[in-house]
Amino acid sequence: MAEQREMKAKTPWHSGKVICVAVFFIAALITLVAIAFVQNKPIPQKYKYGIVLDAGSSHTAVYIYEWPAEKENNTGMVRQRHTCAVKGKGISSYAQKSSGAGQSLMECIEDAKGNIPADKHEETPVYLGATAGMRLLRMQDSESAEEVMTSVKATLMSSPFDYQGARIISGQEEGAFGWITVNYLGKNFRKAAGTMGALDLGGASTQITFVSGQSVESPDNSMDFRLYGNDYQLYTHSFLCYGKDQVLKLALEKRLMPVETSLEDPCFHPGYSEKKSVKNVFDTPCVHTINKEDMDKSFTHNGTGNFTECQSSIMKVFNFSQCTNSRCSFNGVYQPPIEGTFGAFSAFYFVMNFLNLTGHSLADSKRGLEVYCNTPWDAIKERHPTVKHKYLAEYCFSGTYILTLLENGYNFTFENWKHISFIDKIEDSNAGWTLGYMLNLTNMIPAEAPDTPLMPHGGFVTLVLFLTIFLLILLLLWYKFLGLPSCSSPKEVV
Numbered sequence: 001m002a003e004q005r006e007m008k009a010k011t012p013w014h015s016g017k018v019i020c021v022a023v024f025f026i027a028a029l030i031t032l033v034a035i036a037f038v039q040n041k042p043i044p045q046k047y048k049y050g051i052v053l054d055a056g057s058s059h060t061a062v063y064i065y066e067w068p069a070e071k072e073n074n075t076g077m078v079r080q081r082h083t084c085a086v087k088g089k090g091i092s093s094y095a096q097k098s099s100g101a102g103q104s105l106m107e108c109i110e111d112a113k114g115n116i117p118a119d120k121h122e123e124t125p126v127y128l129g130a131t132a133g134m135r136l137l138r139m140q141d142s143e144s145a146e147e148v149m150t151s152v153k154a155t156l157m158s159s160p161f162d163y164q165g166a167r168i169i170s171g172q173e174e175g176a177f178g179w180i181t182v183n184y185l186g187k188n189f190r191k192a193a194g195t196m197g198a199l200d201l202g203g204a205s206t207q208i209t210f211v212s213g214q215s216v217e218s219p220d221n222s223m224d225f226r227l228y229g230n231d232y233q234l235y236t237h238s239f240l241c242y243g244k245d246q247v248l249k250l251a252l253e254k255r256l257m258p259v260e261t262s263l264e265d266p267c268f269h270p271g272y273s274e275k276k277s278v279k280n281v282f283d284t285p286c287v288h289t290i291n292k293e294d295m296d297k298s299f300t301h302n303g304t305g306n307f308t309e310c311q312s313s314i315m316k317v318f319n320f321s322q323c324t325n326s327r328c329s330f331n332g333v334y335q336p337p338i339e340g341t342f343g344a345f346s347a348f349y350f351v352m353n354f355l356n357l358t359g360h361s362l363a364d365s366k367r368g369l370e371v372y373c374n375t376p377w378d379a380i381k382e383r384h385p386t387v388k389h390k391y392l393a394e395y396c397f398s399g400t401y402i403l404t405l406l407e408n409g410y411n412f413t414f415e416n417w418k419h420i421s422f423i424d425k426i427e428d429s430n431a432g433w434t435l436g437y438m439l440n441l442t443n444m445i446p447a448e449a450p451d452t453p454l455m456p457h458g459g460f461v462t463l464v465l466f467l468t469i470f471l472l473i474l475l476l477l478w479y480k481f482l483g484l485p486s487c488s489s490p491k492e493v494v
């Protein structure tokens with residue numbers, strides 16, 4: 001008997017105590033693995049949506065953004081879900097028939113309805129911001145501008161979305177929100193590396209915005225932001241009339257005074273010849289007024305294709321002679337020295353990308369344009385049969401304007417030219433003021449950095465699982481070498 005009892009003690013696998021521990025052990029392990037698995041499985045994300053209409057001078061674009069509901073204050077979480085290009089020209093072109101402005105947006109509003117889940121329509125904010133085309137119309141004819149804005153407001157208010165306003169934004173806002181967009185998308189706000197300046201070229205205005213180490217001398221050009229716990233003092237300026245369509249008018253105006261029947265233009269290709277109406281040049285508050293008689297005339301616009309001469313003619317649209325600050329860009333506008341890297345978007349990108357000049361030095365870009373501008377118009381048309389006629393005719397002018405604006409206007413140099421990146425999108429979202437505008441209006445950029453957990457949730461669960469398994473193994477080893485703590489009742493132990 002005594003021998004039998006000894007045998008039993010030496011074969012613990014048959015003991016009730018061991019089975020008890022094993023059952024607990026396996027049950028605990030299964031539970032842990034199940035918890036880790038369930039917790040690590042991505043839970044279906046709840047998304048929120050926002051719509052911004054960019055009512056530019058040349059056209060209107062609708063942007064739909066989306067972001068995971070519980071992560072809205074993290075940088076870089078909002079992304080562009082969809083865009084819709086409104087057919088026809090910009091809303092300012094409806095000055096004479098304002099109801100057409102709101103009507104023009106209908107198709108893209110329908111398109112937005114299909115792109116946002118129906119149960120979210122009511123809670124999705126919609127904003128419209130109009131830029132330089134409407135600023136010019138307001139200067140020219142404030143009543144018509146008011147009517148156009150009333151018309152677009154009515155359309156947006158009749159949509160199922162949550163109407164949050166339609167207004168003409170200021171040039172400072174346009175510049176600053178473009179800067180916020182590129183730095184938000186580039187996740188620069190929480191990096192030590194610093195931010196990127198923003199260069200936006202439109203049809204009617206252009207904006208330059210960057211963080212300057214020097215204090216900004218003129219209050220009009222200064223904007224302060226506190227974002228994710230950092231203070232930023234921005235230098236920003238918007239040059240009304242210096243978008244590429246208005247600058248073309250400024251340049252033509254200089255060559256058309258006095259009004260003649262033909263005009264030789266080095267900024268257009270040799271062989272280019274088109275009849276244009278004088279009114280098309282002088283129909284804007286950016287140029288001088290001329291008498292009605294001249295307004296009704298027309299002229300033949302002939303290209304001569306000469307980059308150097310084109311550049312000299314463009315130089316005349318800038319005024320470099322007066323500056324009441326310590327330093328200026330042009331037209332007496334204060335600008336601190338260029339600092340850091342820049343993202344150049346909108347027409348800066350469209351034009352430089354078409355010309356294949358996005359990765360070139362300033363010297364190479366000039367050489368490239370010399371050849372391009374001098375190429376006969378017929379050859380250009382043959383090479384690009386599908387490109388819109390107006391764009392194609394104007395790329396030599398626009399490219400030359402871009403180089404002149406950046407080098408002579410803003411004082412970029414052969415040296416720091418490489419710090420300019422011509423960009424269209426960052427991570428599938430367009431660079432432009434719309435995203436920054438929405439982030440600001442929805443309070444999605446906190447002033448202080450939100451507290452972040454030490455490690456992501458999934459990592460935390462996995463770590464707990466491993467630590468527990470490790471402890472269980474320790475327990476088993478302990479049992480093997482030191483014996484088993486009893487599972488049975490205290491009475492039996494005694």
Ligand SMILES: Nc1ncnc2c1ncn2[C@@H]1O[C@H](COP(=O)(O)OP(=O)(O)O)[C@@H](O)[C@H]1O
Pocket residue numbers: 055056057058059090131132133201202203204205206243244245346347350351354391
């Ligand atoms: N593919 C393209 N090639 C050249 N220019 C383009 C292209 N697409 C758009 N543009 C131009 O980009 C500019 C966009 O300006 P827009 O945003 O409408 O005006 P603003 O910002 O001054 O109110 C316009 O001059 C338009 O003609």
Ligand SMILES: [Ca+2]
Pocket residue numbers: 056057131201202203346
């Ligand atoms: Ca624009």
